[in-house]
Each structure stands twice: as C-alpha cells, then as structure tokens.
Amino acid sequence: MKRNRLLAIMTGTCALAALAATAAAETSVVQWDQFSSSGATSSGPAMEALIKVCEGELKDVKINRTVAPSIGIRDAYRLAVSADKTPDLAYTWPAASVLAGYARTNKIAPLDAYYDKYKWENVTPFYRGRNSYQGKIYAVPMEQDLMGVYYNRDLFKKLGLEVPTTYAGFKDVVEKLKAASVVPIAFGNKDRWPATNTMSLLMGLSTGRANEEKVFFGDEAWTNPGFKLAAETFQQWGKDGYFPRGFNGIGVDEANALFLGGKAAMNVGGSWFLQDMARNAKFDIGVFMLPPIGDGVAPGTMWGEGSQWQISASASDAVKDAAAAYVNCLTSPANRQTWVEKGYTVPIGTTAEDLAKWNTLPLVKEFFGQGLATADSNFYDLHTTLPESVTQVLYPELQKLVGGDATPDAFLATMQDAWKVAIDKGERWAP
Amino acid sequence: MQNGRTAFLFVAPALVLYAVFVGLPILQVFAYSFFTWDSGTIRGFGGLENYTRLVADGVFWTALSHNAIWVVLTLAFPLMAGLITASILAERSPRTVRLLSVLYFLPRTIPMVVVGIIWLWIYSPIFGLLNWFLDSVGLGNLGAAWLAEPNTALLSLNIAGAWTFFGFCNIIYLAAIQSIDPSLYEAASLDGATWWQKFRFVTTPLLRSTTLFLGLYAAIEAMRFFDLVYVTTSGGPGYSTEVLTTHIYKTFFLVGDFGYAAALSVVLLAIVLSISGISYRMLRKP
Amino acid sequence: MTKRLRLFQYAVLGFFALYALIPVYLVLLASVRSEADLFSGPLSLPWPIDLSTYKRVWFESGFQGYFINSLIISCSATFLVMLTAPLAGFAFAKLNFRYKELVFGLFLAGLVLPAPSVIVALYGNLNRLDLLDSHLGVILPQAALLLPFSIFMMRTVMEDVPSELIEAATVDGASIFKTYWLIVLPIVRPGLMSLALISFLFSWQEYLLPLVVIQDETLKPLTVGAAALQGRYGVDYAGIAAAGVIAFAPVVLLFLVMQRSFVRGLTAGAVK
Numbered sequence: 001m002k003r004n005r006l007l008a009i010m011t012g013t014c015a016l017a018a019l020a021a022t023a024a025a026e027t028s029v030v031q032w033d034q035f036s037s038s039g040a041t042s043s044g045p046a047m048e049a050l051i052k053v054c055e056g057e058l059k060d061v062k063i064n065r066t067v068a069p070s071i072g073i074r075d076a077y078r079l080a081v082s083a084d085k086t087p088d089l090a091y092t093w094p095a096a097s098v099l100a101g102y103a104r105t106n107k108i109a110p111l112d113a114y115y116d117k118y119k120w121e122n123v124t125p126f127y128r129g130r131n132s133y134q135g136k137i138y139a140v141p142m143e144q145d146l147m148g149v150y151y152n153r154d155l156f157k158k159l160g161l162e163v164p165t166t167y168a169g170f171k172d173v174v175e176k177l178k179a180a181s182v183v184p185i186a187f188g189n190k191d192r193w194p195a196t197n198t199m200s201l202l203m204g205l206s207t208g209r210a211n212e213e214k215v216f217f218g219d220e221a222w223t224n225p226g227f228k229l230a231a232e233t234f235q236q237w238g239k240d241g242y243f244p245r246g247f248n249g250i251g252v253d254e255a256n257a258l259f260l261g262g263k264a265a266m267n268v269g270g271s272w273f274l275q276d277m278a279r280n281a282k283f284d285i286g287v288f289m290l291p292p293i294g295d296g297v298a299p300g301t302m303w304g305e306g307s308q309w310q311i312s313a314s315a316s317d318a319v320k321d322a323a324a325a326y327v328n329c330l331t332s333p334a335n336r337q338t339w340v341e342k343g344y345t346v347p348i349g350t351t352a353e354d355l356a357k358w359n360t361l362p363l364v365k366e367f368f369g370q371g372l373a374t375a376d377s378n379f380y381d382l383h384t385t386l387p388e389s390v391t392q393v394l395y396p397e398l399q400k401l402v403g404g405d406a407t408p409d410a411f412l413a414t415m416q417d418a419w420k421v422a423i424d425k426g427e428r429w430a431p
Numbered sequence: 432m433q434n435g436r437t438a439f440l441f442v443a444p445a446l447v448l449y450a451v452f453v454g455l456p457i458l459q460v461f462a463y464s465f466f467t468w469d470s471g472t473i474r475g476f477g478g479l480e481n482y483t484r485l486v487a488d489g490v491f492w493t494a495l496s497h498n499a500i501w502v503v504l505t506l507a508f509p510l511m512a513g514l515i516t517a518s519i520l521a522e523r524s525p526r527t528v529r530l531l532s533v534l535y536f537l538p539r540t541i542p543m544v545v546v547g548i549i550w551l552w553i554y555s556p557i558f559g560l561l562n563w564f565l566d567s568v569g570l571g572n573l574g575a576a577w578l579a580e581p582n583t584a585l586l587s588l589n590i591a592g593a594w595t596f597f598g599f600c601n602i603i604y605l606a607a608i609q610s611i612d613p614s615l616y617e618a619a620s621l622d623g624a625t626w627w628q629k630f631r632f633v634t635t636p637l638l639r640s641t642t643l644f645l646g647l648y649a650a651i652e653a654m655r656f657f658d659l660v661y662v663t664t665s666g667g668p669g670y671s672t673e674v675l676t677t678h679i680y681k682t683f684f685l686v687g688d689f690g691y692a693a694a695l696s697v698v699l700l701a702i703v704l705s706i707s708g709i710s711y712r713m714l715r716k717p
Numbered sequence: 718m719t720k721r722l723r724l725f726q727y728a729v730l731g732f733f734a735l736y737a738l739i740p741v742y743l744v745l746l747a748s749v750r751s752e753a754d755l756f757s758g759p760l761s762l763p764w765p766i767d768l769s770t771y772k773r774v775w776f777e778s779g780f781q782g783y784f785i786n787s788l789i790i791s792c793s794a795t796f797l798v799m800l801t802a803p804l805a806g807f808a809f810a811k812l813n814f815r816y817k818e819l820v821f822g823l824f825l826a827g828l829v830l831p832a833p834s835v836i837v838a839l840y841g842n843l844n845r846l847d848l849l850d851s852h853l854g855v856i857l858p859q860a861a862l863l864l865p866f867s868i869f870m871m872r873t874v875m876e877d878v879p880s881e882l883i884e885a886a887t888v889d890g891a892s893i894f895k896t897y898w899l900i901v902l903p904i905v906r907p908g909l910m911s912l913a914l915i916s917f918l919f920s921w922q923e924y925l926l927p928l929v930v931i932q933d934e935t936l937k938p939l940t941v942g943a944a945a946l947q948g949r950y951g952v953d954y955a956g957i958a959a960a961g962v963i964a965f966a967p968v969v970l971l972f973l974v975m976q977r978s979f980v981r982g983l984t985a986g987a988v989k
C-alpha cells in the first residue's frame with residue numbers, strides 16, 4: 001500500500017516536472033513589425049497567419065507580436081534601443097546605414113552562425129552586403145522591391161504612344177504627352193523620400209552598377225561623370241515640365257491620386273505601390289522598365305528589400321536561436337506563396353516563374369517578370385545603401401536639385417562632403 | 432510671515448510631478464550634450480565637442496534664422512491684427528465683441544496637427560483651395576506651389592500659424608483696452624483727434640506692457656513650435672522651413688546623434704531663457 | 718466717426734472673420750461630400766447632410782476609441798493639474814518662504830521647453846518606470862508640462878484675494894490649509910474653472926508625447942489617430958476631414974459654451 005502511494009507521488013512529481021520543463025522550454029520572442037491590419041491590402045493578416053504556422057512547426061517558440069506605433073518603426077526602434085528596451089526581433093528599415101550603426105554599437109547580434117546553419121541561399125550576395133558590417137552579417141532581408149514606370153495603357157493607346165525601348169524614345173513620349181496637355185509623370189516630393197527612389201533609378205541607369213560600387217564601396221567620389229549625368233537628367237525632368245507643377249509640395253498620396261485619376265500618364269514608382277496601383281486604377285494599367293540613360297549601360301532597375309529582420313544582441317541565446325528558427329520558417333520557400341497571395345509582398349528568392357503560377361495580380365507578375373530578368377545588372381537603392389547622416393543631407397539637396405535651386409555640380413559636391421564625413425566617422429558599411 | 436514648512440507642503444506635489452517629468456529630462460539632456468553618441472548609444476566623453484560643432488553647422492544657423500524670421504512675422508502680422516481688431520471692437524456692442532472674439536479665437540482650439548492638415552490642403556498645388564480660388568476669380572496665374580517653393584514656404588506656413596494666434600492677441604488686447612480710462616479718449620476727442628490719431632497716441636502707448644507680454648509669448652512660441660512644421664513640410668523644400676525643433680528631432684531620431692541633438696536643445700533653451708529674462712525685466716519697469 | 722471710417726472698420730473685422738472661418742468651413746464641407754465633387758461643384762453645404770463619412774471614420778477607422786482615449790487622458794491630466802497647481806499657486810501668492818522666487822522661476826522655465834528636446838530622455842525614464850504604452854505614461858508628463866502655465870495663472874488669480882480675509886481666518890485659529898480650502902478656493906472658483914478648461918484644451922491638443930509613448934492602437938488619442946490617417950497610400954480626403962472635425966469639434970464646442978471662462982483664464986496674468 002505504502003509503496004503504491006510512494007510510486008504515485010513519484011510519478012506525479014515526475015509528470016509535473018516534465019510539464020514544467022516543457023513549459024520552461026517554450027521560448028518567448030518579442031517581435032516588432034509594421035504590418036498593419038487595416039486596409040484591403042494590408043500584410044497584417046498574412047503575418048498573423050504565418051506566426052501560427054511557424055509556431056506550429058517549431059512547437060516551443062511563442063511569438064509576442066507588437067505592431068509599431070504611429071511614429072514609425074524606425075523612430076520607435078531608435079527610442080527602444082536608447083532605453084535598453086530593444087525588442088528581441090524586429091522587422092525594420094533601412095538596412096546598411098542604420099544597421100551599421102546598431103552593429104557598431106553592439107545592439108544587434110551577428111547572424112553568421114545562423115546563415116551557416118540554415119543556408120538561406122535566397123539571400124544573394126547582392127543583398128548580403130547591404131546587411132553586413134565589417135565582414136559579419138547582421139540581418140535577414142525578406143521582401144524584394146523593384147522600381148519601374150507604371151503607365152496608363154488606355155491613355156497611351158488614345159494618344160498613339162508605344163512603350164519606349166530607348167531613352168530617346170522615352171523623351172519622345174514625354175514630349176507628346178506634354179503636347180496633349182497631360183502631366184507626363186506623377187511625382188510628389190513633399191515627403192522627400194520619393195526623389196531618393198527616383199534618383200536611385202536614374203543613377204543606376206546613368207552609370208551602371210559597377211560604377212556605383214566604385215563610389216559606394218570604393219574610393220571614387222560622387223563628383224564623377226556618371227553621377228553627374230543622373231543629376232542633370234533629374235534636374236532636366238524637373239525643369240522641362242515632366243512633373244506636375246509644384247511637385248516639391250505635393251505628397252506621395254496626391255501624386256498617386258493624380259495618376260490613378262487619369263490626369264498623369266506615368267508614375268515612376270516601386271513595387272511597393274503595386275497593390276494600390278492595380279486596385280485603384282480606373283484604367284488599364286501596365287508597367288515598363290525605364291531604358292538605360294548612359295552610354296553602354298545595361299538595362300536594369302533598382303533592386304531593394306524594404307525591411308530586414310534583425311535580432312537584439314542582448315537577447316538570451318535561447319531566444320536568439322528561437323528567433324532565427326522562426327525567421328527561417330517565415331522566409332522558407334514553402335511560405336513564400338502565402339506572402340505573395342495573402343501578404344501582398346514578394347519574398348526574396350521568388351522567381352518570375354513562381355509568380356506566374358500563383359494567385360496574384362497580373363500587374364505583379366508583369367512587374368517582377370521584367371525586373372527580375374535583369375538581375376545581374378540591377379542596382380542599388382540609395383535608401384538602404386547610404387549612411388543615415390548622408391540620407392538626411394540627400395533629402396533636402398535633392399529637393400533643391402530637382403527644384404532647380406542648385407546646379408548638378410553643387411549638388412554632387414555637397415553630397416561628396418557629407419559622404420566623406422560619414423566615411424571618416426566609420427559609418428559606411430562594406431560588403 | 433514665514434511659513435516655510437507649510438509652504439513646502441503646498442508646493443511639494445507640483446514640485447515632485449514637475450521635477451520627475453520635466454526637471455529630470457532637462458538635466459539628462461544637458462548631460463547628454465557633453466558626450467559623443469553613436470546611434471543612440473554613448474560612445475565616450477566629448478566635453479564641448481558638440482557645442483563647437485554647432486558653430487560650424489550651416490543647418491543650425493539656417494534654422495535659427497528661420498525662427499528669427501518667424502518671430503518678426505508673428506510680431507508684424509497676428510500681433511498687429513489682434514491690436515487693430517481689438518481697438519475696433521472696443522467701441523462696439525458687447526454682443527458684437529463676443530461674437531467676433533469667439534470667432535477669431537476658434538482656430539486656436541484646433542490641434543496643431545489638424546491645423547497642418549487643413550492648410551496643407553489649402554496650399555496644395557494640384558487640389559488646393561487657394562489656387563482654385565485664385566483661378567475662379569481670374570487670378571490663376573498667381574497660383575503657385577506655396578509650400579513647395581523656397582521663397583514662399585516659410586511665409587505660407589506663418590500665415591497658417593498666424594491663423595491660430597491672432598485671435599489670442601485680440602482677446603488679450605481687448606481686455607487691456609477695456610481697462611483704459613475712457614476719459615483719456617474723451618479728452619483726445621475734445622482736442623479734435625481722429626480715430627487713427629487716438630489709436631496711435633492714446634491706445635498704443637498705454638498698451639506697452641501688453642504688447643511686451645504678447646511679444647514675449649510670440650517669441651517663445653516662435654522658438655519652440657514643432658507640430659505645424661513636422662506635419663506639413665518637415666523642414667523642406669530643401670531647408671527653407673527648417674527650424675531648430677525639426678533639426679533637433681531629426682538629429683535625435685533619424686541620425687541618432689543624441690549628443691549633438693542635446694547640445695542643440697541646450698542652446699535653444701539658453702536663447703529662449705535669455706529672451707524671456709530680458710523681456711521680463713522690461714515688463715517690470717513701471 | 719465718418720461713414721467711410723466705419724465702413725473700413727467693418728471691412729477689417731469682416732476680413733479677419735473670413736480668415737478665421739473659411740478654413741474651418743472648408744474642412745466641414747469636405748467631410749460631408751463625396752470624393753467626386755470635392756473640387757467641382759458648389760461650395761455650399763449639401764442638404765440633407767450626408768454623415769456617412771463620419772459613421773465610417775467613427776466606427777470603422779477606430780475614432781470612437783480614439784475619442785474615448787482623448788477624453789480619458791485630458792480629464793485625468795486636468796484633474797492632476799487641479800490637484801497640484803492651485804496649492805502651489807496659493808503658496809507663491811500668499812505665503813512666504815525661502816527661495817520662493819527661485820522655485821517660481823524654475824517652474825516658469827518649463828514654459829519654454831520644446832517637446833522634441835526632452836522626448837528621448839522622457840521615453841527612457843518612462844520605460845524604467847514601466848509607464849510606456851499606457852495612458853498614465855501620457856497623463857503624468859502632460860500634467861507636469863501644464864504646471865508652469867497653471868501655477869503662473871493660479872498665482873496671479875490668488876494674489877487678488879484680499880490678504881485681510883486670510884489673516885482674519887488664521888487669527889481665528891484656522892490652519893492655513895483650512896483657510897485655503899474653505900475661504901480662498903471658493904473665492905477663486907471662476908479662476909479654477911478657467912484653469913480646468915484651458916488645461917483640458919492644451920492636453921487635448923497634445924501630439925508628440927502620445928505619438929511616442931503609446932504603441933497600442935487601442936490607447937491612442939485623436940491627434941495621433943487623425944495624423945496617422947495621412948500617411949497611407951491612397952488619399953481619403955473626406956475621411957481625413959471628418960477625422961479632423963472629430964478631433965477639434967469637442968473642444969470648439971466646449972470653448973463656445975464656456976467662452977467667458979476661457980477668456981478670463983487667458984487674460985489673467987496678461988493684463989497686469
């Protein structure tokens with residue numbers, strides 16, 4: 001009798017211990033991201049769905065998710081780091097510059113071990129560089145973004161215009177649009193980042209990726225002929241009426257509304273606008289890649305990544321491992337389809353063939369089909385490549401350049417000065 | 432009568448609240464400015480490095496000049512507007528006075544963020560109401576990108592800011608005018624003074640301390656205002672609407688250089704406190 | 718007064734009335750019209766008034782919640798100010814103690830503080846106090862920031878209370894606190910009312926503080942919610958207008974109803 005009772009107690013204790021152990025073995029990961037759940041094409045629901053999928057697969061990982069406050073995740077992350085409240089895992093932007101800052105101050109953890117473990121081949125060297133600092137890699141980018149020229153097919157047809165295959169042809173199209181009193185390109189730079197994206201596109205098409213790398217990772221100065229061509233082109237667009245009047249005071253939303261309302265024929269924008277463009281256009285909408293501008297430059301487009309996953313350096317090893325495993329699940333090929341179909345984003349590693357098979361908008365397939373075809377010559381996104389202090393100079397200087405208040409030479413000289421200061425302070429990342 | 436301990440008890444609750452949530456952050460910012468920071472983390476002791484850097488910072492001087500221009504514009508327009516409307520209203524029936532004073536003050540009750548949104552819309556180049564209005568009265572060629580051109584941006588913003596301020600000036604001046612002895616006006620009338628002369632030689636001098644008070648208030652607000660610019664132009668185009676507070680904000684959040692942002696803040700505080708100190712002393716003169 | 722002068726004066730008054738009113742009217746107009754005829758069509762209010770945008774913004778875009786949050790935060794901050802400022806104001810007005818003017822000066826210094834300068838340090842402190850992402854994390858700093866103006870106003874108002882009354886009471890044996898509570902406060906009740914209204918107004922308008930401190934969507938006040946509507950891709954002018962009206966209508970109505978009290982509070986201290 002007594003022995004049975006003892007046995008029962010022992011079994012009970014063991015069971016409890018096992019339960020406690022299992023409960024203790026569940027690691028909680030605090031995640032911050034900016035996927036909102038409001039709006040028809042928000043990615044929030046997909047994020048929630050995938051959290052459940054991955055928690056199910058990983059069994060002992062629990063994700064504690066917070067959607068970033070209105071101040072924006074970039075600023076919120078900055079505050080959190082300064083208050084020693086860095087979230088375990090965050091999906092934030094931009095890469096390179098700001099990432100380098102956090103790496104330099106040991107706020108985020110190097111992820112080389114995890115890259116070895118999980119392979120993550122979809123993150124090609126082109127992306128890896130941007131997310132590294134001094135030889136170590138610190139983030140996992142997830143989405144890919146391209147730039148292109150959205151256009152109003154109906155309007156083009158009405159005016160007898162063809163999609164241009166050369167830059168001269170493009171200028172021709174613009175002149176014909178101006179003659180017909182249509183705003184050629186919808187553009188609003190009040191928020192200052194649109195010009196940076198447009199500049200990224202023009203820069204790559206004026207000078208090519210190899211030359212960009214000579215400046216961004218080498219010793220070449222901004223005041224080189226290729227960059228000058230880009231600056232001149234952008235300024236000429238502003239001066240020659242390519243944009244709506246007063247574009248430096250027009251917001252992104254208004255510029256898009258101008259295009260979507262049929263009052264502007266084209267919209268130089270990124271794939272991040274795809275859902276809004278496709279769903280709100282009252283006309284047949286298409287996209288083409290802007291032809292190269294400089295002599296001998298290969299066709300290509302800007303290729304960026306939106307945001308990236310980064311892990312806090314102060315998290316425990318268990319949490320770091322859990323976070324990495326979770327990210328591995330999120331970015332796995334199996335889940336890419338969910339991201340595309342339900343999250344309205346295109347993960348890195350998705351090919352045009354994949355997209356063709358999946359249930360997504362034709363415009364998405366068209367955009368990525370064209371943009372990914374030039375993968376070898378696609379070039380850099382200034383937002384994620386420049387140190388933050390340089391971006392903050394670029395913003396107002398671009399407004400001046402395109403507004404006609406600064407010459408291309410003056411613009412490049414100012415940028416070179418800011419660039420040099422940043423390099424001397426060790427802010428630049430190098431792949 | 433010395434009531435040391437009782438007085439302390441009376442003041443203590445406010446003092447504690449104030450010290451924890453206002454006093455402490457000020458001291459912290461002051462301390463931050465003496466260190467060098469990188470991406471929101473302290474790197475090392477910098478001494479006066481951040482302050483010397485300030486002197487050579489072109490953006491700082493540009494921003495400061497914009498704050499100064501803002502002060503002048505505010506003194507010229509809304510302050511004068513309040514004085515004139517108050518002088519006119521002082522002779523009207525109480526009902527008119529009340530109606531119009533309330534009307535003029537209405538914009539002040541609107542949160543600055545919403546003020547920014549409203550005026551963004553008014554000034555918008557494509558869909559904006561100002562250009563639409565100019566078009567409809569045949570002055571379409573005067574239309575411009577008000578917030579987008581460097582020459583007009585700051586002025587346009589100031590008109591939005593003045594919109595919220597002139598009603599306040601009106602109310603303050605009205606109260607002051609109503610306390611002026613009417614016999615002074617009667618005497619002036621007997622001497623054959625016109626309305627305008629009465630305004631210049633009776634009203635205005637007697638309102639000296641009120642004007643100083645409002646001027647001081649305007650100057651302080653002109654140095655510390657933030658919401659309006661942040662929501663509309665963020666300091667652009669270029670740097671044409673950059674003010675000290677937006678420069679500070681960007682340096683804190685976007686660049687992450689807490690030390691330099693702190694130094695900027697300390698300098699801003701010093702400027703404002705000196706203006707206040709000087710004006711306070713002027714106000715106390717009889 | 719010549720007729721021409723009178724006409725000129727009315728023109729001036731009328732001009733400023735239009736200046737004050739037109740932007741407000743335009744926002745009201747935008748909030749009750751459909752997107753299509755926002756910029757075409759007449760400038761008169763359509764009849765009957767279409768409140769569907771308000772319904773949408775209130776129920777679907779979360780503004781019902783934002784309104785309640787603003788109410789909670791502003792009422793609480795005002796309450797806190799009323800608890801602390803009159804006490805301190807009385808001490809500065811009627812009591813004597815060492816360093817009185819110095820402490821008063823310290824309070825006044827807070828009047829000139831720009832929010833962006835201290836927000837980072839404040840964030841760190843709030844984090845350590847575990848007050849982030851909570852209403853209290855906004856209420857406490859807000860009340861503290863309102864103190865300089867409030868104490869200045871309370872001091873001015875209480876200085877007007879005849880000292881003889883206070884002396885008479887204390888001679889009769891009442892403690893200073895009792896005198897304050899039973900004699901002084903009732904006399905300055907109008908001033909207290911004004912202070913409450915002005916504190917409520919300023920608190921309602923606060924933007925940067927709640928923007929930074931509050932992360933949880935369900936805790937945000939109206940200012941943050943209204944501004945957030947702006948940054949999305951795709952423009953919703955009617956919605957933004959309606960959100961703006963919801964954000965300012967309560968305090969405008971409050972002001973209209975209690976104007977005299979507001980005005981008295983604002984002029985206290987200015988006209989001395």
